[in-house]
Amino acid sequence: MTNQSGRNDLAGENTVTVFGGTGFLGRRIVSRLLDKAVDVRPVSRHPHNYKSDNASGKKPSQQIEADILDSSSITAAVTGSRTVVNAVSLYVERGEQTFERVHVEAAADLATASRDAGVEMFVQISGIGSDPKSRSNYIRARGRGEEVVMAAFPGAVIVRPAIMAGPDDAFITRIARLVRILPIYPLFGEGGTLLQPVYVEDVAEAVSRLASGQYSTDASVFECAGPRIYSYQELVQEIATHLNARIRLVPVPFAVWSMVASAAEFLPAVSLTRNQVDLMRSDNVAANDLPGLKELGIQSRGIEELVRIIAHGG
Numbered sequence: 095m096t097n098q099s100g101r102n103d104l105a106g107e108n109t110v111t112v113f114g115g116t117g118f119l120g121r122r123i124v125s126r127l128l129d130k131a132v133d134v135r136p137v138s139r140h141p142h143n144y145k146s147d148n149a150s151g152k153k154p155s156q157q158i159e160a161d162i163l164d165s166s167s168i169t170a171a172v173t174g175s176r177t178v179v180n181a182v183s184l185y186v187e188r189g190e191q192t193f194e195r196v197h198v199e200a201a202a203d204l205a206t207a208s209r210d211a212g213v214e215m216f217v218q219i220s221g222i223g224s225d226p227k228s229r230s231n232y233i234r235a236r237g238r239g240e241e242v243v244m245a246a247f248p249g250a251v252i253v254r255p256a257i258m259a260g261p262d263d264a265f266i267t268r269i270a271r272l273v274r275i276l277p278i279y280p281l282f283g284e285g286g287t288l289l290q291p292v293y294v295e296d297v298a299e300a301v302s303r304l305a306s307g308q309y310s311t312d313a314s315v316f317e318c319a320g321p322r323i324y325s326y327q328e329l330v331q332e333i334a335t336h337l338n339a340r341i342r343l344v345p346v347p348f349a350v351w352s353m354v355a356s357a358a359e360f361l362p363a364v365s366l367t368r369n370q371v372d373l374m375r376s377d378n379v380a381a382n383d384l385p386g387l388k389e390l391g392i393q394s395r396g397i398e399e400l401v402r403i404i405a406h407g408g
Contacts, residue, residue: 202242313385
């Protein structure tokens with residue numbers, strides 16, 4: 095990794111600050127770091143929402159309230175950090191919280207503040223398929239976010255997970271719930287989009303190994319994906335089979351999904367977003383020429399474990 099010159103003498107020997115530390119991935123990164131006896135500081139707008147997922151039951155010594163959209167709170171939060179992880183994500187635009195503001199401008203602000211504070215390492219959580227030239231506002235913002243972070247913090251590490259699966263996810267768990275109650279299951283398009291879902295705990299472990307310095311590497315981009323590639327149709331059928339659910343799969347054009355998602359985003363509880371539809375238009379699999387879980391010494395797990403948890407009411 096590239097060390098930043100002028101490192102702040104106040105920076106902790108092994109303090110890792112995780113923005114988005116109460117989120118789906120972020121809280122698991124925090125837990126994995128705690129298991130490694132790392133001094134970790136979760137940062138979020140609502141730190142009281144932090145839930146411990148670590149095996150030891152340890153809790154962070156500090157839980158910092160800060161808003162990634164507020165540059166002054168960013169500066170205070172990163173002071174004294176050896177490593178900063180940006181795990182903040184946005185899936186639905188609301189007011190000033192736009193994809194451009196959160197994934198591009200705020201990411202650049204956080205990377206710049208970290209560099210200026212003498213932070214040694216910066217880890218940006220992005221996603222497989224991020225593309226600064228995409229027609230999708232969401233996918234384009236994720237791609238541009240990578241670019242601005244790399245420009246602001248030379249030597250930053252980009253971690254791109256595939257679609258993440260976990261007990262409280264918005265994808266595999268939702269499919270499992272729907273195949274149990276629907277006799278007819280609507281597919282995205284013809285169901286041919288290729289997916290390589292990854293267990294969220296494996297991604298969290300990968301990030302924790304990078305952030306804690308457990309694995310030293312010169313690679314700047316990691317793509318984390320599961321052990322198997324499915325078509326969307328195969329994935330739905332696989333989940334239904336594990337749950338002993340009988341369903342009929344019916345193709346639904348993407349144009350219809352886009353209209354449904356546009357309407358759903360006006361509801362208080364958003365169940366489907368346009369960016370999710372956009373993501374399902376393109377294959378979401380790891381590149382063969384980039385390092386991933388294997389290079390970090392992690393044996394990736396399939397979705398079977400998660401489906402078993404769901405099947406038993408976990």
